[in-house]
Amino acid sequence: MTTGTVRNGIDVDQLVGTINAIKDDHRLAAFTWRAKSVWEQGTHSTGEIGRFIHNGAEDTTRTRAFVLQGDEPPVLLGENAGPNAVELLLQALAFCYAVGYVANAAARGIEISSMEYEIEGDFDVRRFLGLDGPRSGFTEIRAHARVSSPNTTTADLEELFRYVQDTSPVRDALANPTTVISTLEVVGDRVEKVNT
Amino acid sequence: MTTGTVRNGIDVDQLVGTINAIKDDHRLAAFTWRAKSVWEQGTHSTGEIGRFIHNGAEDTTRTRAFVLQGDEPPVLLGENAGPNAVELLLQALAFCYAVGYVANAAARGIEISSMEYEIEGDFDVRRFLGLDGPRSGFTEIRAHARVSSPNTTTADLEELFRYVQDTSPVRDALANPTTVISTLEVVGDRVEKVNT
Numbered sequence: 602m603t604t605g606t607v608r609n610g611i612d613v614d615q616l617v618g619t620i621n622a623i624k625d626d627h628r629l630a631a632f633t634w635r636a637k638s639v640w641e642q643g644t645h646s647t648g649e650i651g652r653f654i655h656n657g658a659e660d661t662t663r664t665r666a667f668v669l670q671g672d673e674p675p676v677l678l679g680e681n682a683g684p685n686a687v688e689l690l691l692q693a694l695a696f697c698y699a700v701g702y703v704a705n706a707a708a709r710g711i712e713i714s715s716m717e718y719e720i721e722g723d724f725d726v727r728r729f730l731g732l733d734g735p736r737s738g739f740t741e742i743r744a745h746a747r748v749s750s751p752n753t754t755t756a757d758l759e760e761l762f763r764y765v766q767d768t769s770p771v772r773d774a775l776a777n778p779t780t781v782i783s784t785l786e787v788v789g790d791r792v793e794k795v796n797t
Numbered sequence: 798m799t800t801g802t803v804r805n806g807i808d809v810d811q812l813v814g815t816i817n818a819i820k821d822d823h824r825l826a827a828f829t830w831r832a833k834s835v836w837e838q839g840t841h842s843t844g845e846i847g848r849f850i851h852n853g854a855e856d857t858t859r860t861r862a863f864v865l866q867g868d869e870p871p872v873l874l875g876e877n878a879g880p881n882a883v884e885l886l887l888q889a890l891a892f893c894y895a896v897g898y899v900a901n902a903a904a905r906g907i908e909i910s911s912m913e914y915e916i917e918g919d920f921d922v923r924r925f926l927g928l929d930g931p932r933s934g935f936t937e938i939r940a941h942a943r944v945s946s947p948n949t950t951t952a953d954l955e956e957l958f959r960y961v962q963d964t965s966p967v968r969d970a971l972a973n974p975t976t977v978i979s980t981l982e983v984v985g986d987r988v989e990k991v992n993t
Contacts, residue, residue, distance in 0.1 A: 610839030643806030
């Protein structure tokens with residue numbers, strides 16, 4: 602499976618094999634992804650993305666976790682120790698579109714010479730700061746792709762672009778409502794209010 | 798403004814000053830955040846988060862961009878050069894919740910001793926691979942926080958937790974539909990189909 606056709610760096614035989622295996626057993630399509638963070642100081646946290654669950658078992662191919670820094674710029678009380686949360690979300694959209702485009706291009710016989718994404722998102726900080734204002738998330742996200750291919754037409758590249766939008770996990774998570782269940786565990790030091 | 802009360806590493810006077818300035822001039826609430834990526838090979842792209850726009854002008858406090866790697870694990874045709882896009886999205890939620898919690902705690906006089914987040918998201922890869930299946934984004938995201946404070950009650954920490962959920966920009970972007978406008982520019986080499 603690893604010595605077959607490779608296009609755009611994608612092993613097309615492995616891709617087709619994966620799709621066929623999932624057709625036969627839907628459990629192979631199931632993933633649980635994870636991320637965690639530890640608060641450092643002020644607006645700065647350190648994040649860690651380690652192992653994930655695939656088909657009920659922990660994947661062991663990552664020998665160590667990816668470490669990320671999250672912070673705000675000074676105008677939002679931070680020190681630029683890392684990008685902020687909403688910037689990471691835009692980065693996630695860029696990465697998602699790129700994987701979708703290159704993998705589907707490979708499956709369709711389209712060679713990609715270059716591919717870049719520029720994402721921007723408009724945002725109003727009022728709700729976050731407890732003031733009346735527009736929604737707290739992005740009011741609009743714009744994604745612009747630049748793609749070149751030596752062996753297909755503009756029309757085919759455009760059709761693939763629409764297909765990738767329709768199947769992109771990050772775009773779907775943003776464009777449609779996603780269930781987010783949040784729970785709090787109070788640990789360590791605490792005080793309990795005394796009735797007075 | 799920078800020598801006042803600092804709580805949890807947050808300059809409370811600067812925070813209050815920022816809120817008051819925005820009350821007086823809503824344009825100060827407006828941000829456009831950006832991220833870009835360049836495709837490397839296969840499922841691997843390099844991302845860059847640089848300067849952003851605040852109140853119509855580019856913020857210049859970042860002297861260089863943050864660089865991130867995005868990739869897939871081998872089971873999804875990559876080489877683990879970085880986390881994947883949907884993992885980054887979970888990381889963004891962790892960072893967002895942390896900033897919201899610590900800043901609002903500071904404003905309320907609550908000291909935070911420690912704060913951790915663990916996020917996980919269930920996901921089915923079928924739609925991404927062109928098969929029939931559940932939605933392509935997360936079917937459910939779960940966020941678990943662990944917080945300790947030496948000077949407030951569990952009830953106050955819980956109330957703050959609910960407030961932060963309601964005002965979190967990343968949670969809002971996920972839980973509610975966000976407009977995503979995607980455009981493609983075909984550049985460089987190309988072939989145009991000849992009518993045959």
